[in-house]
Amino acid sequence: MRNYTYVLLLLATLIGWSCERETLSIPSTPTPAGARIKLVHTAPEAASIDLYINDQKISAGLPTGASSISAGTGTPTAITYGSTFPGSGVSYAVVQSGQVPITLSSPAATTTSSTTTVATQTLTLNEGSYYSLLVFGTGTQPQVKLIPDDFSAANDPSKFYVRFINLIPNAPAYDLALSTGTVLASNIAYQGISSFVGVDVSNNASFVFRLAGTTTNVTTAQTFTSSTSGRVVTIVAQGIFGRTGTAVPRLFIYVNR
Structure with a gap:
């Protein structure tokens, strides 16, 4: 009888462990909500560019004489001709979707001078979609164009x-x-x-x-x-x-x- 009871307890334990295994889930990293955007600077006569989205600077040029860069999303870096933000590999900045106001400005030349607005637009960004924001043209006030990055x-x-x-x-x-x-x-x-x-x-x-x-x-x-x-x-x-x-x-x- 004792052996029979022991076998029943062992079976109950194994069945319970098996059921627990069936209900366990592997945690996954959620995909951040929002749209994805990459700034592409191809205007050779324009200065380095700061990108503001909803009045928040997400990239930053460093004024002459300054010792640090303004805080933003990720690590702010100067967006110069022939470069992108984010600038490493396949990265995109995750931003709010919907109707989103943006400003592109040239950073101050010194720590005491003011920034120069290059362009202002309201972009329509779809949730989960990828975009390139192109800066191009001649002069110090280049053109800006948003294009979808559709990899389908x-x-x-x-x-x-x-x-x-x-x-x-x-x-x-x-x-x-x-x-x-x-x-x-x-x-x-x-x-x-x-x-x-x-x-x-x-x-x-x-x-x-x-x-x-x-x-x-x-x-x-x-x-x-x-x-x-x-x-x-x-x-x-x-x-x-x-x-x-x-x-x-x-x-x-x-x-x-």
């Missing part, structure tokens, strides 16, 4: 994906091609944006851009060293048509995914 077509895990944007003022239409000759986007006019197109994964893939319909490269090839499967990138033609030096037309690559 980038669904072949054996490829990486690229799109091409022409942001060179007064420039003709361009083609984007691999340095091997394969054309990825054709006849993209100023402010034109191609669809994402799949590219076979290759280490150190090199890209060139050309006057539409020609085989003459505008500048030297731009090599991308992180073309792993599933990667999604945007390739921007930036600079000013006919210029040399800092504003010379060239390619700039940033990562979306």
Whole structure:
């Protein structure tokens, strides 16, 4: 009888442990609510830029002579020509969705001077959606354009994906091609944006851009060293048509995914 009772207790314990296992859940990290936005500075004549969303500075340029940067979301950094915020890898800033007022301003040149407003807009940002906020054009008051970053077509895990944007003022239409000759986007006019197109994964893939319909490269090839499967990138033609030096037309690559 004692052995029978012991067996029943053991079975009850095992059944209880089994039921507990069935009800346990593995904790997961919730996805933050809001929209995702990446600021892309491609205006060669504009100063570094601060981004304010709902009057909150989420990126910051450092005035001359200052010893620290104003606090914001994440680590504030100066957004200069040919860079993005957030600036590391595939990061996007998570911001409020809906009708969102933004301000772009150039930081003060010194600790005593004032900032200069570059642009103000109200953006419509959908919950959970990804966007690039492009700053481009000539002069110190550049243009601003919000574009959706829709990765739904980038669904072949054996490829990486690229799109091409022409942001060179007064420039003709361009083609984007691999340095091997394969054309990825054709006849993209100023402010034109191609669809994402799949590219076979290759280490150190090199890209060139050309006057539409020609085989003459505008500048030297731009090599991308992180073309792993599933990667999604945007390739921007930036600079000013006919210029040399800092504003010379060239390619700039940033990562979306």
